[in-house]
Amino acid sequence: MFLVGMPGSGKSTLGRVLARNLGKTFVDVDHELERRLGVSISTIFEIEGEDTFRSREEETLARLVQRVDIVLATGGGAVLRPENRERLKAGGTVLYLHATPETTWERTRHSKNRPLLQTADPLARARALYAQRDHLYRETADLVIELDHQKSAQVLAFLRDHLDPVLTPAPTGTAL
Secondary structure: OEEEOOOOOOHHHHHHHHHHHHOOEEEEHHHHHHHHHOOOHHHHHHHHHHHHHHHHHHHHHHHHOOOOOEEEEOOOOHHHOHHHHHHHHHHOOEEEEEOOHHHHHHHHOOOOOOHHHOOOOHHHHHHHHHHHHHHHHHHHOOEEEEOOOOOHHHHHHHHHHHHOOOOOOOOOOOOO
């Protein structure tokens, strides 16, 4: 299962909950990239620029979508490259965690780890990124989940109704 959406949409948070409840491994593409390179995403952007970062992200994503029994949180911009969208669609179920730019800005406004939002007007930048990406998320997704006012338990219940048997709990009997 692959999660796409804007920075601050809840991919990592919900991804951890989903993985735990499904008995799967949670993997975050950005964290995997940071671990592999030994530096933060912000540092990669600063030193190498966005284009090189996107190439590194694409390489990492290509490896990770081949794994089984994972819940994968992609970077917010992973859908910008057509190859990534194709890999995600071919590799498994893709969930678009939709939240408005206002919601994602509110969730990320104090973070220093969001290089594309480090501008004089981060809300305007969040709106611009949303306008650029929303249709790509929707094109890639099997299911769109509205997250502005949803709690994890509500999302899990919704997913159980719409994605069963994908969301069959792990044999350990972990309850949602």
